[in-house]
Amino acid sequence: MNLKELLKSIMDNTTNNLVELTTKQVYFFDLDGTLYLGNKLFKGVPELIELLNKLEKKFYFLSNNSSKSTDDYLKKLNKFNLRINRDNLILSQHPTIEFLKKNNYKKIFLLGTQSLKNEFKNEGFELTEEEPQILVLAFDQELTYERLMKAAYLLQKKDFPYIATHLDNRCPTENGYIPDAGGIAALLYKATERMPKVFGKPNKEMLLFKLNPLGISPKNAVIFGDRLYTDIKMGKEAEVITCCVLSGEITMDMIKNSNLKPDFIISGIWELLNEFKKL
């Protein structure tokens, strides 16, 4: 079977005619595994962003990875020479913080990095281990066993509120996968049989809260991502066009064996740039 036939057999759109990808008004990009891996930016990304700016396309960057604050994300993206402002960024902590504010939670036990703690403090929350009102689980790359123990004790209190920024099982890095927030939640589940309410991808609100105010139809938007169970699932649920990149977690075999079929498949985001260049 050649590549074309293989593509036909494993996805919704049977043409994989990439020119359609250049016609959209709104572009959503996952970050880890789609635009970069760890600290390695994929080829063509700065040029692609420049082009989207020139064409006056709307674009947004999405990440479930809550190990960094919004400020630190902007610093990282600026280091890559991507001209991106706060409005272009959608992080899993954003809907989480919105929920906490709406529900008047003030005292929080946050399983998160110092960077994320700074964002929560700046948003006016008190981070505490003493009588918190809620446990918030994020991608805590500074996790200690002592903090895990304290979280487990809280979860054994009846109906103690428990939420998570996201529940990705693992995060791709240059050297391989590392346990993500879903992995940490799995540890706590083994001890307490509790799972959190979740805000990040694949929750379609991550897309729709940007798309709806623009008054643009989901069919006029496309999401690029390297994961079926977050990026592609969310795109499908929001009825946005979906495009898998094979530069991160997803492999052809995973797509073949899944019920979630993307509309398009490309080897990496550079293929989108090439398509724009053909115009």
Ligand SMILES: [Mg+2]
């Ligand atoms: Mg990703």
